[in-house]
Amino acid sequence: MGKVLMKGNEAIGEAAIRAGCLNYFAYPITPQSEVAEYLSRRLPEAGGVFLQGESEVAVSYMILGAAAVGERVFTTSSSPGISLMSEGISYMVGMELPAVFVNIMRGGPGLGGILPSQADYLQATKGIGHGDCRLLALAPASVQEAAEMVMMAFPLAEKYKNPVIVLGDGLIGQMMEPVEFPDHLATEPPNKDDWAVNGMDTRNSSRRNLLRSLYLDPEVLNQHNLNLRQKYERMKKEEIRFEAYNTETDYKALIVSYGTMSRVCRTAIDQLKAQGLEVGMIRPQTVFPFPEGAIEEAAEKESCEAVASIEMSMGQMVEDVQRSVKGKRPVSWFGKCGGEVPTPEEVIEFVKTIV
Amino acid sequence: MGKTFQKPEALADQVTHYCPGCTHGVIHRLIAEVIDELGIRGRTVGVAPVGCAVLMYNYFTFDFMEASHGRAPAQATGLKRVRPDLVVFTYQGDGDLASIGMAEIVHAANRGEKFTTIFVNNAVYGMTGGQMAPTTMPGQRTTTSPFGRKVEEVGMPIRVSELLASLATPGYITRQTVLKPKYINRAKKAVKKAFQYQLDNTCFSFVEFVSTCPTNWGLTPVEAIKWAEEKMLPYYPLGEMKTPEEA
Amino acid sequence: MKTKSIQLEGIVIIAGNYGSGKTEISINLAIDRKNAGVAVRVADLDLVNPYFRTREARQLLSKLGIELALPPDELLQADLPILSPLISGMIRQPGQLALIDVGGDDAGATVLATLADAFAGRDYQMLQVVNPLRPNSDTISGCLNIRNEIEAAAKMTISGIVGNANLIDETTPEDIIRGYDFVKQLSDESGLPLHFITASVALLPEINLNRIACPVLAIRRQLVPPWKKADKI
Ligand SMILES: Cc1ncc(C[n+]2csc(CCOP(=O)(O)OP(=O)(O)O)c2C)c(N)n1
Ligand code: SF4
Numbered sequence: 001m002g003k004v005l006m007k008g009n010e011a012i013g014e015a016a017i018r019a020g021c022l023n024y025f026a027y028p029i030t031p032q033s034e035v036a037e038y039l040s041r042r043l044p045e046a047g048g049v050f051l052q053g054e055s056e057v058a059v060s061y062m063i064l065g066a067a068a069v070g071e072r073v074f075t076t077s078s079s080p081g082i083s084l085m086s087e088g089i090s091y092m093v094g095m096e097l098p099a100v101f102v103n104i105m106r107g108g109p110g111l112g113g114i115l116p117s118q119a120d121y122l123q124a125t126k127g128i129g130h131g132d133c134r135l136l137a138l139a140p141a142s143v144q145e146a147a148e149m150v151m152m153a154f155p156l157a158e159k160y161k162n163p164v165i166v167l168g169d170g171l172i173g174q175m176m177e178p179v180e181f182p183d184h185l186a187t188e189p190p191n192k193d194d195w196a197v198n199g200m201d202t203r204n205s206s207r208r209n210l211l212r213s214l215y216l217d218p219e220v221l222n223q224h225n226l227n228l229r230q231k232y233e234r235m236k237k238e239e240i241r242f243e244a245y246n247t248e249t250d251y252k253a254l255i256v257s258y259g260t261m262s263r264v265c266r267t268a269i270d271q272l273k274a275q276g277l278e279v280g281m282i283r284p285q286t287v288f289p290f291p292e293g294a295i296e297e298a299a300e301k302e303s304c305e306a307v308a309s310i311e312m313s314m315g316q317m318v319e320d321v322q323r324s325v326k327g328k329r330p331v332s333w334f335g336k337c338g339g340e341v342p343t344p345e346e347v348i349e350f351v352k353t354i355v
Numbered sequence: 356m357g358k359t360f361q362k363p364e365a366l367a368d369q370v371t372h373y374c375p376g377c378t379h380g381v382i383h384r385l386i387a388e389v390i391d392e393l394g395i396r397g398r399t400v401g402v403a404p405v406g407c408a409v410l411m412y413n414y415f416t417f418d419f420m421e422a423s424h425g426r427a428p429a430q431a432t433g434l435k436r437v438r439p440d441l442v443v444f445t446y447q448g449d450g451d452l453a454s455i456g457m458a459e460i461v462h463a464a465n466r467g468e469k470f471t472t473i474f475v476n477n478a479v480y481g482m483t484g485g486q487m488a489p490t491t492m493p494g495q496r497t498t499t500s501p502f503g504r505k506v507e508e509v510g511m512p513i514r515v516s517e518l519l520a521s522l523a524t525p526g527y528i529t530r531q532t533v534l535k536p537k538y539i540n541r542a543k544k545a546v547k548k549a550f551q552y553q554l555d556n557t558c559f560s561f562v563e564f565v566s567t568c569p570t571n572w573g574l575t576p577v578e579a580i581k582w583a584e585e586k587m588l589p590y591y592p593l594g595e596m597k598t599p600e601e602a
Numbered sequence: 603m604k605t606k607s608i609q610l611e612g613i614v615i616i617a618g619n620y621g622s623g624k625t626e627i628s629i630n631l632a633i634d635r636k637n638a639g640v641a642v643r644v645a646d647l648d649l650v651n652p653y654f655r656t657r658e659a660r661q662l663l664s665k666l667g668i669e670l671a672l673p674p675d676e677l678l679q680a681d682l683p684i685l686s687p688l689i690s691g692m693i694r695q696p697g698q699l700a701l702i703d704v705g706g707d708d709a710g711a712t713v714l715a716t717l718a719d720a721f722a723g724r725d726y727q728m729l730q731v732v733n734p735l736r737p738n739s740d741t742i743s744g745c746l747n748i749r750n751e752i753e754a755a756a757k758m759t760i761s762g763i764v765g766n767a768n769l770i771d772e773t774t775p776e777d778i779i780r781g782y783d784f785v786k787q788l789s790d791e792s793g794l795p796l797h798f799i800t801a802s803v804a805l806l807p808e809i810n811l812n813r814i815a816c817p818v819l820a821i822r823r824q825l826v827p828p829w830k831k832a833d834k835i
């Protein structure tokens with residue numbers, strides 16, 4: 001199959017099917033309802049399970065239940081819905097269950113608005129659920145990348161026995177771009193018989209499986225948390241992904257930006273280059289784990305005078321950027337959050353104030 | 356009844372943590388016997404609640420998982436939808452099912468999910484120390500209704516079986532009890548029927564148990580049984596509220 | 603070679619499957635007709651898309667003297683399916699050309715059924731926009747299927763076809779020619795006339811227009827993501 005023109009939300013739905021996930025539970029919310037609309041037709045045709053749950057709370061537990069029997073399963077939602085799912089996500093981390101959650105972020109807090117935003121950054125990377133709970137968080141910047149990240153997310157979730165979140169903003173869900181679904185990302189799920197509650201007969205075993213997140217013995221719970229921490233540390237070693245742009249030049253400023261915002265920054269960097277000012281960019285493709293090392297190294301370049309975190313949020317990722325730069329260069333923040341995406345001109349104007 | 360002393364295969368060789376006179380243990384045993392008799396242990400998955408029965412998986416010998424408070428029906432929906440060949444049941448208290456998890460049970464029942472729910476109504480939150488539940492009787496004192504349940508402030512107790520029976524979707528809804536030996540046979544038949552409907556892929560099935568919590572009620576086991584019979588049974592009548600054949 | 607001119611007047615409903623390019627076509631068609639001296643009005647009847655709607659081009663259109671029927675300003679970005687009373691007014695008095703841009707699929711076309719009273723006894727044309735590079739309209743049967751669904755939902759009849767083969771910036775001249783052949787075949791099999799096809803202004807010079815028997819609407823993209831500039835009108 002060649003390239004087709006798809007809306008981000010449709011591509012996300014199709015990508016899951018291509019990745020071998022035929023189970024989807026969801027609750028409608030703008031700007032991602034097209035995923036459910038698309039899959040409500042596509043999944044029955046593909047022999048899968050489509051169910052609209054009564055709330056995001058219920059949906060997160062339907063996901064948990066389906067993951068518990070060892071099936072690939074995913075859901076999509078937008079900011080307020082993810083807040084409701086956060087309890088279920090925490091239980092899944094505690095039970096060590098793989099699944100994929102997609103957040104097509106809209107403006108907040110509260111109902112906020114329906115336009116694109118990146119305001120759930122801290123929630124996704126640091127506060128997705130109660131307890132010591134982290135998710136690998138992938139941040140696509142195009143429809144193509146959204147499709148690929150959804151496909152990659154399933155084996156990653158299985159590798160770590162932990163949910164993975166794909167963090168897109170409203171524009172990633174709503175815009176149309178040509179897309180292709182790479183065959184090599186269609187993976188076989190591993191055998192899950194050592195933990196799945198899929199019935200002893202299924203496993204041909206007389207040993208029963210038990211899934212729980214309750215550990216009343218403090219020593220046992222501490223050990224459980226240490227084990228989880230080890231997984232997060234392993235993610236930091238093995239899963240960091242980022243893209244460098246214009247960093248081969250002697251750039252005077254370094255931008256850190258992800259998702260839709262990074263596309264605007266790219267245009268700004270091209271225009272600044274034409275005006276004779278070189279600016280580099282590190283675009284995190286994983287926001288947890290965060291590409292700290294790459295950012296530190298890029299900031300240390302002789303020519304680099306300043307670093308900016310440019311986000312569609314009120315200064316969230318900048319905390320991670322500051323942490324990465326370790327005070328070696330001044331770090332500032334620029335952004336907007338409410339639906340209006342900063343324009344290339346606004347980015348240019350801001351960059352000029354820091355060099 | 357020599358057979359009563361023989362341990363069902365589905366039941367683990369464990370002493371339960373339940374208080375003396377608590378009905379949870381008897382209900383567990385009925386479930387285990389039914390699972391043995393139907394020969395479905397190898398394909399059954401139980402979903403435990405958050406409540407006094409949170410550790411119930413220690414007493415069974417088949418696949419089990421915890422749920423978060425009230426969400427067992429959503430979890431069971433996920434399990435059963437992707438693996439319709441499994442036998443799935445939830446076991447939930449009245450705080451779990453009728454308060455925090457009311458939306459999940461109503462919608463699962465209304466979708467006609469093909470799993471079974473065992474609902475233990477002991478008129479209080481047992482695990483957290485006897486607070487008021489949606490099923491607490493009018494005037495009943497609990498740790499959060501120290502002057503007795505005031506219906507003008509918090510309404511009348513919810514009759515969950517009647518509520519679920521009012522849904523137009525076909526289902527099997529029954530209320531039972533194990534307060535005295537004379538009730539137990541009928542209760543076990545109901546549990547078996549509930550699992551059979553699931554095995555036949557007929558409908559959602561639901562067995563409510565009018566139960567006791569002597570510890571939090573502040574009564575001896577014998578007094579607790581008497582209280583449940585006198586106070587609860589008239590308000591929560593036993594019997595089948597709905598069968599799929601009626602629909 | 604100059605392309606043939608598009609002949610459309612009265613009420614023209616732009617329908618089609620989700621993401622087929624209805625809105626971009628409505629905007630460009632409105633401008634094309636306005637430049638040809640026709641008085642044009644446009645109604646944004648897309649109640650299903652939250653972004654990339656005709657309302658995004660409202661300043662441009664009104665500057666060009668094209669009247670636009672929209673929900674009230676304060677509700678423009680609301681997550682509400684608002685049906686402005688202006689729209690039934692426009693249907694009752696369409697003037698020379700009234701373009702109605704509806705949302706995608708049968709879901710988007712459903713709103714037309716609620717306007718049945720306004721449409722009663724009036725002539726209209728309903729065009730199905732087809733992009734064969736979209737997943738559900740890549741086969742003739744897929745397109746016919748969409749046609750049936752839209753007609754059932756709208757309780758109205760589709761009267762013609764518009765070809766809109768494109769992969770946005772990645773479109774090649776071959777895509778346009780192959781897309782033309784596809785909609786030509788669709789037109790033959792369905793008996794519906796092919797009104798026009800589209801091509802971006804940048805591609806037009808590379809296309810052999812002798813191959814194309816219908817008019818070609820030049821598209822100057824207006825619905826662009828924030829990191830791109832809309833084409834100059
Ligand atoms: C989200 C959440 N809120 C509150 C609690 C605390 N909690 C644990 S059990 C329980 C009530 C259990 O009562 P019931 O369901 O009637 O079961 P019983 O113990 O009576 O069998 C509560 C409120 C919790 N675990 N999770
Ligand atoms: S507290 Fe009540 S419900 Fe809980 S085990 Fe004791 S008697 Fe049973």
Ligand SMILES: [Mg+2]
Nearest residue numbers: 448449479481
């Ligand atoms: Mg209780």
